[in-house]
Amino acid sequence: MKDVREALMVGRNSEGKLVRRPLSPHLQAYNMVRISSGLSIMHRITGVALGAGTLLFTAWLVCAAAGDGAFSVIQAIYASPIGLLILFGFTLALFFHFCNGIRHLGWDAGKGFDLPVMHRTGQLVIAATIVLTLAFWVIAFLVG
Amino acid sequence: MSKETAAPTIDIRRSGLGRARGLGTARSGSAHWWAERVTSAALLPLVLYFVVSVLVLKGADHAQMAAYMAEPWNTVLYIALIAALFYHLDMGMQAVIEDYVRKDAQRIVLLLVVKGGIVILALASLISVLKLAFS
Numbered sequence: 001m002k003d004v005r006e007a008l009m010v011g012r013n014s015e016g017k018l019v020r021r022p023l024s025p026h027l028q029a030y031n032m033v034r035i036s037s038g039l040s041i042m043h044r045i046t047g048v049a050l051g052a053g054t055l056l057f058t059a060w061l062v063c064a065a066a067g068d069g070a071f072s073v074i075q076a077i078y079a080s081p082i083g084l085l086i087l088f089g090f091t092l093a094l095f096f097h098f099c100n101g102i103r104h105l106g107w108d109a110g111k112g113f114d115l116p117v118m119h120r121t122g123q124l125v126i127a128a129t130i131v132l133t134l135a136f137w138v139i140a141f142l143v144g
Numbered sequence: 145m146s147k148e149t150a151a152p153t154i155d156i157r158r159s160g161l162g163r164a165r166g167l168g169t170a171r172s173g174s175a176h177w178w179a180e181r182v183t184s185a186a187l188l189p190l191v192l193y194f195v196v197s198v199l200v201l202k203g204a205d206h207a208q209m210a211a212y213m214a215e216p217w218n219t220v221l222y223i224a225l226i227a228a229l230f231y232h233l234d235m236g237m238q239a240v241i242e243d244y245v246r247k248d249a250q251r252i253v254l255l256l257v258v259k260g261g262i263v264i265l266a267l268a269s270l271i272s273v274l275k276l277a278f279s
């Protein structure tokens with residue numbers, strides 16, 4: 001093997017023979033309905049979705065800087081039914097990524113790896129995402 | 145999956161000591177990892193602030209928006225949010241692209257295109273906030 005990255009795949013087995021390390025199983029081996037793998041991939045999906053969502057964020061600021069006319073147009077678009085639906089999706093992704101991000105930072109600190117704990121924090125993330133998203137939209141309709 | 149299955153041999157220049165210690169590429173991996181966690185931690189309060197600011201600015205007209213962004217604290221927090229958010233997004237997208245795009249040429253082009261787009265969005269957001277703040 002000539003590629004440096006390939007070298008990272010090489011290990012020795014218990015007899016000291018050079019072997020190619022096993023890869024983690026192919027995607028199909030995971031049951032995505034299980035809270036562990038499902039939430040894991042959701043973090044990535046919401047991260048990329050939020051990345052696309054920054055287009056909305058930047059457009060909002062640029063229109064505001066452009067002036068009165070542009071800003072009233074974008075405010076009207078975001079307040080339209082389709083606009084609200086997209087913003088709803090955005091808040092859902094944001095609150096999920098936010099809550100699960102806290103879980104990730106906990107793992108990075110070495111906490112919360114036991115399976116029962118992991119399942120509990122996973123359920124907590126789902127519950128908190130729903131509560132925060134609903135709270136946001138209830139307040140949004142109350143203030144305006 | 146792999147071209148070589150049986151008993152691979154190594155003929156690349158990587159020292160036995162480096163391999164024994166499990167050292168990686170000895171480049172910027174751990175700094176990248178830290179920056180991702182630091183921006184995540186910074187985003188926790190900044191995103192909460194942003195969510196509140198969106199509620200405050202709901203239905204705002206241009207004058208209200210401009211007045212809001214001209215408040216020094218709002219200017220500062222929006223700039224901090226923009227910096228943390230786009231930095232975090234840049235590193236996140238890099239990780240995702242590196243995971244899924246195997247071909248070197250494709251990966252490098254995609255990395256540069258995405259990074260370029262993120263830089264443009266970050267600058268556009270930043271300049272817009274500054275313009276609102278100073279006019």
Ligand code: HEM
Pocket residue numbers: 043044045046047048050051054097098101102104105180181184185187188191229232233235236237239240
């Ligand atoms: C609310 C605050 C946020 C926190 C606490 C947070 C936390 C994190 C963490 C810990 C990771 C690393 C996950 C891993 O180790 O695999 C991550 C990944 C990522 N985040 Fe965030 N994030 C936040 C907001 C955002 C925002 C606003 C965006 C988009 C603009 C974003 C986009 C991404 C992307 C694209 C990734 C890469 C996903 C991956 O590698 O699987 N994040 N986030």
